[in-house]
Amino acid sequence: MKRDNKLGVIIAIVVTAATIAASVATAIVYFEKKRKDDEDLKHYLDCSIQ
Secondary structure (H helix, E strand, O other): OHHHHHHHHHHHHHHHHHHHHHHHHHHHHHHHHHHHHHHHHHHHHHHHHO
16 A cells, blocks of 8 residues: 555656646746737837837
8 A cells, every 4th residue: 555655646746747837838938928929019019100
């Protein structure tokens, strides 16, 4: 039983690490896209004013 318990803990740690990594990657992609959209909007507004 102790072996199964250790295996369960290891699997839980791996799953938790994968979840955290996926969340960080999603946040990075979201904020990068938002930053790019803001830059595009600023460029568009600058060009339309001139």
